Amino acid sequence: MTRDAKSPHDVVIVGAGIIGITAGLALLKRGRGVTIIDRKGVAAEASSGNAAAFAFADIEPLASPGIILQAPKWLFDPLGPLSVPPSYSLKIAPWLWRFFLSASRSKFEAGTRAQANLMALSRETLADLMANTGTKRMLRWSGQLEAYESKALFERGKKAWLEKEKYGYRGQHLDNPAEVAKYQPGLGENVVAATFTRDWATISDPLDYALALGEAFVKKGGVLETGAVEGIDADDHRVTLTLSDGRALTAEHAVIACGAWSKPLATALGDTIPLETERGYNTTLPKTAFDLRTMLIPVGHGFVISPLDDGVRIGGAVELGGLKRKPDFRRANAMLKQAQRYMPGLVTEGGRQWMGFRPSLPDTLPVISRSNASRRVVYGFGHGHLGLTQSSGTAELIAGLITGGALEIDINPFRADRF
Numbered sequence: 001m002t003r004d005a006k007s008p009h010d011v012v013i014v015g016a017g018i019i020g021i022t023a024g025l026a027l028l029k030r031g032r033g034v035t036i037i038d039r040k041g042v043a044a045e046a047s048s049g050n051a052a053a054f055a056f057a058d059i060e061p062l063a064s065p066g067i068i069l070q071a072p073k074w075l076f077d078p079l080g081p082l083s084v085p086p087s088y089s090l091k092i093a094p095w096l097w098r099f100f101l102s103a104s105r106s107k108f109e110a111g112t113r114a115q116a117n118l119m120a121l122s123r124e125t126l127a128d129l130m131a132n133t134g135t136k137r138m139l140r141w142s143g144q145l146e147a148y149e150s151k152a153l154f155e156r157g158k159k160a161w162l163e164k165e166k167y168g169y170r171g172q173h174l175d176n177p178a179e180v181a182k183y184q185p186g187l188g189e190n191v192v193a194a195t196f197t198r199d200w201a202t203i204s205d206p207l208d209y210a211l212a213l214g215e216a217f218v219k220k221g222g223v224l225e226t227g228a229v230e231g232i233d234a235d236d237h238r239v240t241l242t243l244s245d246g247r248a249l250t251a252e253h254a255v256i257a258c259g260a261w262s263k264p265l266a267t268a269l270g271d272t273i274p275l276e277t278e279r280g281y282n283t284t285l286p287k288t289a290f291d292l293r294t295m296l297i298p299v300g301h302g303f304v305i306s307p308l309d310d311g312v313r314i315g316g317a318v319e320l321g322g323l324k325r326k327p328d329f330r331r332a333n334a335m336l337k338q339a340q341r342y343m344p345g346l347v348t349e350g351g352r353q354w355m356g357f358r359p360s361l362p363d364t365l366p367v368i369s370r371s372n373a374s375r376r377v378v379y380g381f382g383h384g385h386l387g388l389t390q391s392s393g394t395a396e397l398i399a400g401l402i403t404g405g406a407l408e409i410d411i412n413p414f415r416a417d418r419f
Contacts, residue, residue, distance in 0.1 A: 009035050009251035011402060012241060014229045014265065015258030016040075017047040018206075018387050019380050021213045022129065022395035023255055028220045029132070030403050036217070037241075037249070038258070039228040043210030046259055046356040046387065049282060051315060052306045053295060054126065054201040055389045056119045057144070057169040060160065061111040061364035062318075062384070063102035079334040081302020082318045085325060092320050095276045098362035098419065111363055114413035116167040118366075121408050122393030129392045133216035138209050142307065144200035144295040145184050146171075147191045147342055153299055154193040161195060171195040184293050188344045202295055204309040206388060229258075232265050234374035253402050255378045256371075260323060260357040262381040269373040271416050275382055277323055278358040281332040282315020283351040284308065290346045298342050303335045305343070312346075314339045315354070316385075327355040360384040361419075368397050368414040378402055379416055 011027055013020045016038035024034045038044065084092055102111070130136040148154040154175070161171040173195050174180045180187060180194040203209045218224060231242035232254065239254040256265050263275040289312045296305040303316030314335050319328070332353045340346050361367065361382040371377035378401045380394050393409075400407045 009033070009249060011035070011253045011255065012037060012239070012249055012251040013255040013257055014038075014241065015256070015262070015381075016042045016214065016224065017045060017257065017259050018043065018210050018213075018391045019259070019383065019394055020255070020257040021210060021217055022391040023257060023380060023398040024217050024222050025129065025133065025213065025220070026395040026399035027402060028217065028222055030399055030405070032402065033221075034217075035223040035225060035249070035251075037225045037227050037229060039226070041226060042214035042224065043207055046280070046358055047210045048207040049354040049356050050206050050280075050388055051282070051304050051385075052202045052206045052308055052313060053144075053304070053389065054123075054139075054203070055144075055386060056123045056201070057164055057171075057197050057199040058386065058389070059112055059115040059119055059164060059167060059169070061102070061108060061115060063099050063111070063362060063364050064108050065103055065105055067103050079331055081316075082320075084320045088321050088325070091322070092276065095274050095320070095362055098274055102363035107363065110413065111365055112163065114365055117409040118390050118393050118414075120167070121396065122390045125392040125396050129395075133213055135209060135212050135216075138204040138212070140202045140204065140307070141198065142202060142294045143183075143196055143198045144297060145180070146195045146297045146299050147180070147187065148193045148299050149190045151192060154195075157195055157299060169197065169199045171197045184296060186291065186343060186345050188342050190341055196294070200295060202306060202308075203388070229265065232256075232268050232377070234269060234371070234377050236374065236376075239374065239376050253376050253378065255380060255398055255402070257380040257398075259381055259387070260359040262359060262379070266371070266379065266416070269371050269377060271372050271379075272419070273367060273382075273416055274362055274419055276320060276360050276362075278360040278384060279319040279321050279325070279327070279355060280315060280358050280385075281317060281319070281327070281329065281335070281353070281355050282313050283332045283336055283353050285312045285314070285346075285348065285351040287311050288347070289350075290343050296342065298338065301338055303338070305339055323357060329353050329355070358384050358387075365414055366390065366394065367416050368394055368411055369416045370401055372417055
């Protein structure tokens with residue numbers, strides 16, 4: 001569609017995180033004019049400090065039948081893997097109820113299929129994205145190691161891998177410490193078994209990667225603007241975005257991809273989407289803190305340990321506390337302490353702490369669909385822990401929705417009105 005004087009913008013994307021930037025690149029590749037607007041700039045929020053993982057084998061939703069037994073215990077532990085600050089408990093209660101409803105066996109299996117399809121598309125399209133942006137050198141196929149403290153946990157983990165194998169993912173089960181040490185030396189005596197997979201990659205540094213994609217976006221003709229979008233209105237002909245500085249941007253199409261800040265814009269269009277915020281914490285230690293060969297997951301503790309090119313990042317957990325509470329870095333400290341149990345030689349001094357806001361929906365699936373209010377508005381948010389992993393696949397789907405092209409997978413599970 002050509003531009004005219006009343007509609008100077010072709011596509012405006014709200015949000016310059018990893019989803020918005022990759023969607024912008026996908027649209028530029030299809031010949032569209034794209035402006036991305038963000039209140040802080042490229043990768044200024046969750047995309048800057050994530051776990052650096054392309055977790056393609058992580059297809060099972062967090063909302064699972066087993067979570068029903070574990071979550072109540074976790075919720076009452078302020079430093080546990082899943083917690084809710086008491087002052088936020090009433091506000092989060094409807095979301096938690098939807099979360100537990102999504103943990104039924106039938107919904108879990110449907111969610112796993114949907115995640116597996118999106119993961120497959122994302123893995124397939126990642127190589128092309130990296131080739132077109134000169135970022136392939138940042139990808140590390142060093143795998144992932146799930147470390148178990150008991151044989152009972154290990155056996156349950158092996159059963160979970162049977163489900164992954166249905167979708168082509170393979171894990172190598174290591175039933176003694178000597179075998180584990182071949183993949184990651186220096187682990188503690190508490191690690192009695194592990195599962196290693198090659199179907200998992202890391203990026204050298206997620207901020208560097210997002211910034212490189214941003215640079216490629218501009219070089220290819222995209223426009224980056226700084227501004228806070230406070231309102232949106234759409235009809236059959238155009239979309240109008242109202243900014244906090246009084247400006248108004250009019251566009252042929254708009255994409256809402258501003259992560260945890262997407263809900264108010266969807267609400268303004270009349271779409272009721274139960275988006276919440278998982279506050280994630282991490283500490284990035286110097287490279288010399290530990291000789292980490294692969295991404296390490298201490299099973300059952302809700303955090304991961306990632307090898308970056310210039311450091312070791314220890315982070316994760318889920319704190320359902322909204323956007324306004326101050327960070328509670330005791331959570332980051334607790335993860336450091338746990339990590340030392342798995343890596344006795346870990347040097348915990350000299351790290352930098354971080355907290356970010358992950359956009360999360362109760363069934364663990366993102367929203368990738370048109371708005372119910374207007375076909376000219378497309379949503380791409382709610383990826384939780386998997387924004388980096390699912391970014392290239394999501395970008396292709398968003399671009400297909402904007403341009404009317406064929407979609408590579410069924411997006412019905414990701415529709416905005418599914419709740």
